[in-house]
Amino acid sequence: MAWSTKQLAKLAGTTVKAIRHYHEIELLDEPHRASNGYKQYEVRHLVSLLRITRLTDLGMPLAQIAAMGRVDVDPDVALRELDEELKVTIARLSRVRAELSLLLGQRSSTDMPAGLGPLVADLSETDRSMLLVYSRVFGLAELRDLRQNMVDMRTNSAAGEFDALPPDADEATRQTLAEQYAPQLSALISRYPWMSDRGSRTLHGAAFTERTIRQALGDLYNPAQLDVYGRIRRML
Structure with a gap:
């Protein structure tokens, strides 16, 4: 007795399409055909097919299964x-x-690296975006420091004022904000000395990291906010 392709597929728990594919890649031998042209599968085909399906169920690629059939493997x-x-x-x-x-x-973030997500729920959207950029140039230890730095900066009474600073803020407002932030940032740098030499802790080299951070700052903050940052850096 011989089986048709449909019957063989049913016995093996697979599909007619899969059997045809195995023939195409020469993983399963072609059977003889009856006078009417229909394929006639034998026990040896069923055994081979069961072996193939067993190995594919285990996750083995078809190329490896084919290689296993060679005597030198x-x-x-x-x-x-x-x-x-x-x-x-x-x-x-x-x-x-x-x-x-x-x-x-927990309150977490799906876009943050492993180990950092639960720690950023209390940051602003801009801070989270900046931290995500940092995650591409610094390791997890540095990211934790940067995240804590952002949180600490948020305790400054001028934080809300800085967030709302318009691009055309006047000279006096910019200078006042810089003077309010400078002492706090100085204390944070003393706590995390590497921040004053970021190139020493980067994943991709100092020059690339600085270009990346400058571009991110330029995209995320308006000219007045960037000017405040520049004033703080000059003060320090």
């Missing part, structure tokens, strides 16, 4: 390679689940 090697790949995948998925747990259980 040790099947245990392919299985060990698959096992190592699965270890990496499981570790990655475990990290993702841990992050999802934080996102679901």
